[in-house]
Amino acid sequence: MLEVVNVSKRFGGLVAVDDVSFQVNKHEVFGLIGPNGSGKTTMMNLISGAHKTTSGDIYFQERLISGMPPRGIFLRGVARTFQLVKPLSGLTPAESVMAGVVFSRNPLWGREAEKAAQRMLTRVGLAGRGHEPLSSLTYIDQKRVELARALISDPQLLLLDEWLAGLNATELLEGIDLIKSISAEGTTIVLVEHLMDAIRSLCQTCVVMNVGKVIASGETDSVLSIPEVIDAYLGDASDV
Amino acid sequence: MNLNTSIRWIIGVAIFVLLAFLPLLDEPYYLALAISVLTYGVLATSWALFSGPTHYISLATAAFYGLGAYTVGLGIESVPYVVLLILATVFGAALAFLVGWATLRLSGVYFVIFTLGLAEFIRQVITWVQNNFTGSRGVYVLTDITEQHIYWELLALAAVVALFGLWLKRSRLGFSLRVIGGDEVVASHVGIHSARAKILLFTFSGAVAALTGAILAPRLSYIEPSMVFSPDLSFQVVIMALLGGVHRLWGPIVGVIPFTFLWEFIAAVAPTQTVLLLGVSFLVIVYFIPNGIAGLLEKWSHKGGSRE
Numbered sequence: 405m406l407e408v409v410n411v412s413k414r415f416g417g418l419v420a421v422d423d424v425s426f427q428v429n430k431h432e433v434f435g436l437i438g439p440n441g442s443g444k445t446t447m448m449n450l451i452s453g454a455h456k457t458t459s460g461d462i463y464f465q466e467r468l469i470s471g472m473p474p475r476g477i478f479l480r481g482v483a484r485t486f487q488l489v490k491p492l493s494g495l496t497p498a499e500s501v502m503a504g505v506v507f508s509r510n511p512l513w514g515r516e517a518e519k520a521a522q523r524m525l526t527r528v529g530l531a532g533r534g535h536e537p538l539s540s541l542t543y544i545d546q547k548r549v550e551l552a553r554a555l556i557s558d559p560q561l562l563l564l565d566e567w568l569a570g571l572n573a574t575e576l577l578e579g580i581d582l583i584k585s586i587s588a589e590g591t592t593i594v595l596v597e598h599l600m601d602a603i604r605s606l607c608q609t610c611v612v613m614n615v616g617k618v619i620a621s622g623e624t625d626s627v628l629s630i631p632e633v634i635d636a637y638l639g640d641a642s643d644v
Numbered sequence: 645m646n647l648n649t650s651i652r653w654i655i656g657v658a659i660f661v662l663l664a665f666l667p668l669l670d671e672p673y674y675l676a677l678a679i680s681v682l683t684y685g686v687l688a689t690s691w692a693l694f695s696g697p698t699h700y701i702s703l704a705t706a707a708f709y710g711l712g713a714y715t716v717g718l719g720i721e722s723v724p725y726v727v728l729l730i731l732a733t734v735f736g737a738a739l740a741f742l743v744g745w746a747t748l749r750l751s752g753v754y755f756v757i758f759t760l761g762l763a764e765f766i767r768q769v770i771t772w773v774q775n776n777f778t779g780s781r782g783v784y785v786l787t788d789i790t791e792q793h794i795y796w797e798l799l800a801l802a803a804v805v806a807l808f809g810l811w812l813k814r815s816r817l818g819f820s821l822r823v824i825g826g827d828e829v830v831a832s833h834v835g836i837h838s839a840r841a842k843i844l845l846f847t848f849s850g851a852v853a854a855l856t857g858a859i860l861a862p863r864l865s866y867i868e869p870s871m872v873f874s875p876d877l878s879f880q881v882v883i884m885a886l887l888g889g890v891h892r893l894w895g896p897i898v899g900v901i902p903f904t905f906l907w908e909f910i911a912a913v914a915p916t917q918t919v920l921l922l923g924v925s926f927l928v929i930v931y932f933i934p935n936g937i938a939g940l941l942e943k944w945s946h947k948g949g950s951r952e
Contacts, residue, residue, distance in 0.1 A: 452833060474832040484833060492826025494697070494891070503823045506816055507835035513816060553834065 405430040405592050406451070406561060411460030411470070413446055420446040422616035423460070428561075433583070433593045435603045435610030435624060439636055442613040444596040445487050448565050451594070452484045453477040464561065479509055483559035485550045487566050487596070491538055497549045498534030501525060504553035524552035529578065544571060555586065562586065564595040568602050580605055600628070612636065660803055667792040675791050679863070681904045682798040683856060687877075688885040688896035690805050690852035693812060694845040695882075696890030697821040700752055703878040704743065704759035707766050708736045708850045710872035712857030714770065717783035717867040725787065729797075729858050736854020737847050744843035744850075760875065767873035774869070782868030789862040797859045805852060809893040817841060879922060880907075887929050889936025898937045 406428040413421040421443045428434040436444050449455040451462060453474035462470040469477050483504065492500045501521040505512045512520055525534050528548040533541075541549065547567060554562060568579050580602055587593055587606075597603050603610060604624060611621040614636045620627045627633060667675055687705055695701055712732035719728045747758045774781055812818040820841045824831045831838050861867060880903075888899025903925075910921050933940055 454829065454833070474829075475835050475837060478833055478835045486829075490827045490830045492823060492830060494822055495826050499819075499822075500826070503819070503826075503830070504834050506819060509835075553830075557834070 405432075405465060406594065407463040408447075408451070409461045409463070411447075411450060411462060412458045413443075413450055413455060414458045419616050421450065424611075424613070424616075424618050425460075426611045426618065426621055428592060428594055429609075430592055431587070431590060432608055433587050433595065433606050435607035436594060436596045436613065437598070437603055437610055438613035438619075441615075442636075443616040444613055445565055447613070448484065448487075448563050448594070448596055451477075452482060452563055478557070481509060481557075481560035482563065483554035483557050483561075484563035485547070485554050485565055485567050487569075489543065489546045489550055491541075491546050491549070493538065495538070496535050497530065497538060497541060497545075498522065498525065500538070500549050501534070501552040501556055504556040508557035510558065520556055521552070524556045525549075527555070528552045528582065544575060551582075559591060562591050562593045564593060564597075566596055566598065568595075568597055568599055576602065604628070656806070660799065663799055664796065667795050672791070675795060677904065677908070679791065679795050679798060679860075680908075681900055682795065682802055683860060684881065684884055684900040684904055685897045686798060686802050686805055686856050687853055687881045688888070688900050689802075689809065689893070690849040691881050692885045692890040692896045693805075693809055693893075694821075694842075694849045695885070696895075697818070697825040698842060698845070699825050700748070700842065700846075701756050701882065702759045702846065702849070703756060703875070703882065704740075704762050704850070705853050705878040705881045706873050706875055707759070707763035707878075708740065708853035709857035709877060710763065710766060710770075710869070711735055711739060712854035712859075713861040713864065713867050713872040714783070714857075715854070716858045716861035717785050720785050720787060720861075725789065725862075729855060732858035733851045733855045736857075737851035739854075740847045740850020741843060744846040745839075748842045748846065749839055760878070763873050763875060763878060767869040770869045770873075782866055782871075784866055785861045785864060787862040791863065794859055794863050798856070801852065801855060801859065806893065808848065812845075813893060817844065821845060876919065876922065879926070883922065883926050883929060885936075887925075887933070887936055889938025891935065892938045895936055895938035898941075 408424060408426050411421060411424050412419065424443075424447060436447060438444055446455065450457050450470065453469070453472055453476070457470045460470070461468055464477070464480055464482060467480070469480065492503065495503070498518065498521045501524050502517045505517055505520055522534055525531060528551050530545060530548050530552070533545075538546075547570075551564075551567060564583070568576060571579050576599070583593065583595070583606055595606070607624045609622060610624045610627055612619050612627060612633050619636060620630050620633050666678055687709070691702065691705060712735070715732040715735055716725070716728045719731070723731070743759070743762060747755050771781075820831065820836045823834065823836055824838050824841060828838055857872060864871070884899040884903045885896040886899070887903055888897060889895030910918055914921070
């Protein structure tokens with residue numbers, strides 16, 4: 405479904421992503437993990453088109469998407485959330501969610517779009533709060549709005565960039581269930597995450613990155629027991 | 645369309661119809677004031693249609709306005725006036741399209757500076773051409789077009805801008821501009837062609853400003869670059885729109901009316917201090933009423949519990 409082939413990304417002298425390759429199968433929940441600064445978010449930005457690759461190719465459904473603008477990639481069925489929430493100031497939460505469908509592959513407008521937005525808000529746990537001022541929403545609620553905005557376009561591939569980060573224990577369980585239900589409906593998901601429990605319970609396969617490089621990939625349970633992976637994470641933990 | 649919107653439409657149409665009879669009062673002073681209000685009203689409203697939702701501040705109003713005025717000034721001897729109005733609109737649209745295409749991919753700050761420089765650039769080019777090749781600094785626009793005609797033309801243009809604004813508010817294009825203003829990265833990730841949407845609106849506001857300049861040219865009777873390409877005009881339009889409030893279609897006009905009267909007063913009392921007072925009023929508005937008079941009115945009506 406998604407194929408990343410020898411992709412590198414340089415920012416000036418810094419190599420953020422270094423010759424990375426992996427493959428995501430249809431209907432899979434795929435984990436992209438690694439310590440801070442390992443290039444996970446850059447990798448997400450390369451897939452969504454926010455950044456251009458320096459070298460290498462990315463294919464989505466056998467078509468080359470690296471080099472396309474984000475709009476073109478979105479129109480092929482790839483939707484995303486952002487690591488740092490990007491709330492749309494001046495829009496209500498309902499309108500923010502609507503924004504995800506008005507210009508999508510299967511566009512809705514007016515009543516239809518509003519109804520769809522209300523359905524999505526309900527799905528992410530914000531039923532009836534679509535017309536509150538954006539400022540009254542907590543950070544977590546804004547993340548929910550962002551997920552609803554990604555879901556409303558009915559994407560084939562959903563990119564979640566640390567969507568679970570910052571949730572409390574109860575919210576985390578709800579969030580994991582929500583992602584499972586999205587996956588059960590047939591959406592392929594790539595998620596960047598730090599929370600090991602979440603990755604264990606969600607991802608069938610994963611890739612571990614460290615300093616821009618892939619250091620391990622495969623089935624989640626076996627990957628997480630590789631000494632090199634444990635080292636990378638322990639290194640990260642001692643930094644904190 | 646429910647009862648409420650029907651009533652609004654009737655009120656809106658009634659206001660325009662009533663205003664159309666104003667020249668019949670035969671009061672030259674009030675007619676002159678009304679022309680000023682309409683001029684700034686049209687310029688500020690069309691400016692806000694683009695800059696309001698997107699937060700891209702354009703200081704190019706004078707460039708388009710001057711282009712329109714000069715189109716009429718240079719052509720009036722040989723081309724029918726109506727054709728010149730059309731030409732001015734086309735030139736304004738074409739210039740705005742080019743500028744938009746070249747700059748709207750850049751971030752906001754570069755855009756502001758570029759638009760400010762544009763009016764100055766065109767002014768210098770025309771001054772240079774006139775100094776070196778035509779031998780006279782300005783051009784005469786001598787017609788038999790009266791103040792009344794100019795007033796009616798502006799009123800018609802105001803109606804067109806208002807209708808376009810109403811349509812825009814309900815359209816996908818208008819919605820996409822609000823998303824762009826909210827966060828441009830998100831806009832590009834939800835399928836919005838940001839550059840296209842911005843260029844379209846900027847082109848519209850450029851065309852309107854050029855047409856306004858063309859309509860007013862006969863009133864000026866003598867046009868020279870420092871007059872019609874004055875950066876003061878660009879700043880005044882921004883200040884009036886901000887004073888009124890840019891997030892509502894009727895916002896800018898609410899700012900234009902008091903400001904035009906205030907400006908008449910300042911120009912009469914302290915004609916040499918106008919730029920200083922312009923700057924001070926800008927600071928006061930941005931600091932104390934960032935959402936404009938429209939924002940204040942809405943806040944008060946919400947406090948009164950009459951929320952729609």
